[in-house]
Amino acid sequence: MTDLNQLYKKAILEHNRNPRNYGKPESWTHYAEGLNAICGDLVEVYLSIQDGVLETVHYSGESCAIAMASASMMTELSTGLTTVDWQQKFGLFKRLMDKNNAINSFDELGEVNTLVTVKKFPSRIKSATLCWYAVDAAIKGVGTATTE
């Protein structure tokens, strides 16, 4: 498979078409927006955190397939995690997206590993990481995250 086909592999296109946990929920405890000013991308994340656990994770926004699929997979992975565990996974995801890092997968990231090819497309790494930075900002009580 070419890099391009790897980038837009079925799992990613499927999440783009049928994003999980998409849309603004009725209630949430934590919110942040993620901005990628260069692209004009905007995602919004809505978290319900109870006793340090991410009970629900939702997102909305119109973005490219990479950003949509990454957000969709991230919400599935994140739901039910403690914020401490989430931070650990966020750390792994950043390593997965690091183009100077040869590691191709982390067991703890599950389906999120399908995004690994993104790091061969440096201009798109920010698309994949935007929603993660937004959740990080929401957990920390910061209103806006940017990937600039």
Add this chain to the structure above:
Amino acid sequence: MLREQFPGLNVQVHGKPLVYLDNAATAQRPQAVLDAINDYYLNHNANIHRGVHALSESATVLYEQARVSMAKLINAPTMKDLIFVRGCTEGVNLVAQTFVRNRLKAGDEILISHLEHHSNIVPWQILCEQTGAVLKVIPMNQLGELELDDLDQLINEKTRFMSVVHVSNSLGTINPVKKMVQAAHDKGVPVLVDGAQATPHIKVDVQDLDCDFYTVSGHKMYGPTGSGVLYGKTEHLNSMPPYHGGGEMISKVTFESTVYNAVPAKFEAGTPNIAGGIGLGAAAEFILAAGIDKISARDHQLRVYTEQALKQVSGLSIIGNAKEKSPVFSFVIDGVHAHDIGTIIDHCGVAVRTGHHCTMPIFQYYGLAGTCRASLAFYNTEQDVDVLVESLLKAKTMFQ
């Protein structure tokens, strides 16, 4: 063939021949421009307007010849009306801070249009914050043209300045700036025209337009990055205070006071981008030799061909369909986001821009986060357009 004079078009991208359709972001440069830059560094490397030695004199001559070439290109009455700047952004900021600022009081109005690049919005917003003036906007319509029916009402007794784009970078719309300048002058309002996207495509005659200021970006018109000129009417430039203080812009300095140099040196503090200026002059000479009428005619052919060709891509909508426009095609495709299109067609060798193209208010008007933009230059070919279409069809197939 003029195309053969652009060596930057001969590279391969992802193993495919480059199809360069991002000319509105920055154009390619002809060999003559590259040679002029090299010639300066190799044979005339010295600072200008300073030394008495031979190289300094020959470098100064080259630099000032470039100013003459640029004056000829835009038909300025004299080369002294041209200030070398880094580009249109610096030109707009210079005018905002040294010409307009002193004329403003709280409640006064500055008029721009909905089609402006951020570089012709933000400097005015900064000025409004500094002075309490208010920014007003000439509206646009669905075609991407300015709605000028109410221009006479928008230019009122509070309006102190108007700054409008000649050719839209994101939609290609060519605005009727001569008519707009006339309308503003009828009410005594001076006008700046942002010509970043005009000089590479259409004839610019600042005397015919009668604008008070005109900005030119070097790298959009086949010249070097970081080069450009600001044209201003002599009486304005003479009355304006300096923008930056430093060397070159003075005629006498003591610790008590400084006497400023004459225009244009008054606005050219510090050692300038000498190679860039000389390269810009070469770009102007290139356009003059190629003939702007021929370039415009070729643009028109490419516009007609591309409009037809893009119809082969179902679900593709062109954003901005002004009657008068340069060969710029902003478009969206149902079901495929602009950034994904950009990435996929890049692998076919096709370079386009994706996003908001530094014109976020335009896409807010259309309710879009951004578009893909294919912006053509006269050296593009029908085959380039065919490759674009093939690559777009491929992107669609991948997302089916």
